[in-house]
Amino acid sequence: MEFTVQYLSFYAVQVDHESDTKQYSHYQTLDTDAFEKSPLSSFLEGELKKIVKRKAQHHPNSDAAPTKIGRFVAEPGHPLSSNPNYNLFQRALTADSVAAFQKESEAFVKTYLQTSAVRGGVFLVCKAVPKKYYSDLFLFVLKCDFQENVATLADSKTLIKKVERAITTKNMKSIQYPHMIEEGMVEQAEVKIHQSSHARYFEDFLPYVEYGDSMPQILRTQVQTIMEEHAEEAFAHSVEERNAFTEKIELWASSETRELQEQFSTHEVMEASAQIAEHAPDASTRMKLGDTDIKVPIAEFGETVHLAKLGDRYMLLVEADQVQFDKHVSPIEFLKPEDVQTVFERIKAKSLSVQQ
Numbered sequence: 001m002e003f004t005v006q007y008l009s010f011y012a013v014q015v016d017h018e019s020d021t022k023q024y025s026h027y028q029t030l031d032t033d034a035f036e037k038s039p040l041s042s043f044l045e046g047e048l049k050k051i052v053k054r055k056a057q058h059h060p061n062s063d064a065a066p067t068k069i070g071r072f073v074a075e076p077g078h079p080l081s082s083n084p085n086y087n088l089f090q091r092a093l094t095a096d097s098v099a100a101f102q103k104e105s106e107a108f109v110k111t112y113l114q115t116s117a118v119r120g121g122v123f124l125v126c127k128a129v130p131k132k133y134y135s136d137l138f139l140f141v142l143k144c145d146f147q148e149n150v151a152t153l154a155d156s157k158t159l160i161k162k163v164e165r166a167i168t169t170k171n172m173k174s175i176q177y178p179h180m181i182e183e184g185m186v187e188q189a190e191v192k193i194h195q196s197s198h199a200r201y202f203e204d205f206l207p208y209v210e211y212g213d214s215m216p217q218i219l220r221t222q223v224q225t226i227m228e229e230h231a232e233e234a235f236a237h238s239v240e241e242r243n244a245f246t247e248k249i250e251l252w253a254s255s256e257t258r259e260l261q262e263q264f265s266t267h268e269v270m271e272a273s274a275q276i277a278e279h280a281p282d283a284s285t286r287m288k289l290g291d292t293d294i295k296v297p298i299a300e301f302g303e304t305v306h307l308a309k310l311g312d313r314y315m316l317l318v319e320a321d322q323v324q325f326d327k328h329v330s331p332i333e334f335l336k337p338e339d340v341q342t343v344f345e346r347i348k349a350k351s352l353s354v355q356q
Contacts, residue, residue: 001183003048003128003138005035007098009105011123013113022113024123029102043169048128048140051174056192058212059280066196069179070209072189080189085208089177089191093127093137101127108141115204121145136186141175141202171196175206219276219283219298224253226272230264260307260314270302289316310344311351 010027028034035041056067072086080086088107095101105125112118124142179190191209193202203211213221227249235242252258264272276283277299284297294316296305306317317340325333 001049001052002131004032004131005030005041005044005048006032006127006129007095007101007105008035008040008124008126009102010040011105011109011125013109013118013120013123015118015120022118024109024113026102026106029098029105031098044124044126044142047142047169047172048126048138051140051176051192051194052138052180054192054194056179056194059218060212060214061216063214063217065214067192067194068203068211070191070193070203070206070211072191073208073210083208085206086189089139092125092139093177095127101125112143112205117200117204119145132183136180136184138180139175139177143173144169145171173202175202215280215283218280219285220253222276222279223272224249226275227252230268266302266306273298273301287316289314310347313347313351315347 007029009029012025012027013022014024015022028038030038030040054067056069057065058069060068072080072083074080074083074086081090088104088111092101092104092108095104108125109123112123122142122144124140124144126140126142128138128140130136130138173196174194176192176194178186178188179192180186191206193206195202203209228246231242231245231249235245252261281299282297283299284295286293286295288294296316301307304319306319308315308317
């Protein structure tokens with residue numbers, strides 16, 4: 001998707017950590033013609049397209065996911081215009097002159113200077129329209145950190161000629177508003193951020209935007225809730241047993257490495273898994289049987305994936321209509337599978353010989 005830049009404001013942020021001073025300098029605010037003639041045009045060539053195409057999930061697979069979708073917070077019954085961050089973006093999107101856009105873009109850089117993770121660099125605020133969908137307006141906020149070996153900036157006329165050695169689009173932080181669900185479809189209540197650093201630049205920058213919990217956190221919370229509900233029912237007549245179980249669950253929740261608890265029946269686990277799969281159909285869990293790592297879709301547990309014991313040994317059974325292999329060739333590809341009962345008997349016999 002190609003964009004036409006309507007306005008772009010260019011700022012330099014200076015931070016002196018010794019004196020704890022933070023300041024910015026406005027270099028230029030450009031309209032379409034000035035932008036296309038400036039070195040910024042080639043510097044940002046393809047970047048806006050890349051930002052829009054970058055995939056993000058409402059519930060990412062990791063808490064540390066670099067790209068996230070945030071939603072403007074509004075009290076029930078109140079419009080989005082009650083959110084200060086939403087208003088900040090709307091004012092910039094509706095600015096219709098260089099002077100008006102400069103005024104609104106300065107609100108972004110001033111807000112950024114108040115964040116705890118602020119760093120020196122170039123701060124860009126850009127209003128653009130897709131060449132294909134003229135009715136959609138987008139605002140991009142871009143932050144490029146300075147390279148440590150460069151300490152000087154160009155003057156307000158030459159801009160990039162000297163700055164290009166000091167900044168790069170690599171690891172550039174970005175905000176895109178509104179979030180584009182797919183080409184031609186946007187969500188005005190959502191914003192997409194990208195920050196490839198451990199420092200949460202834009203989460204701090206936008207305090208009135210909330211982000212969906214990661215899938216691991218959702219699973220942990222749902223499982224803990226299910227366990228607590230189970231405790232209320234199973235130990236309704238014994239406060240002591242209920243407290244002991246609750247303490248056990250708290251230890252489980254805080255542990256990085258967890259072992260099989262052997263607490264619920266297969267039917268109970270299937271019911272709990274169905275509750276999770278209803279909200280997160282693609283949810284999966286990783287387990288380790290001995291030295292073998294396995295990723296299991298939660299929705300398939302008890303259906304095509306079964307965890308069982310034979311004596312004191314654990315086994316995972318997986319049903320499938322076919323077996324496929326990756327590019328790494330092995331003799332297993334030529335196996336004629338045995339009947340499952342034959343396998344069970346061999347495992348049982350091996351277990352008995354170990355005991356003897």
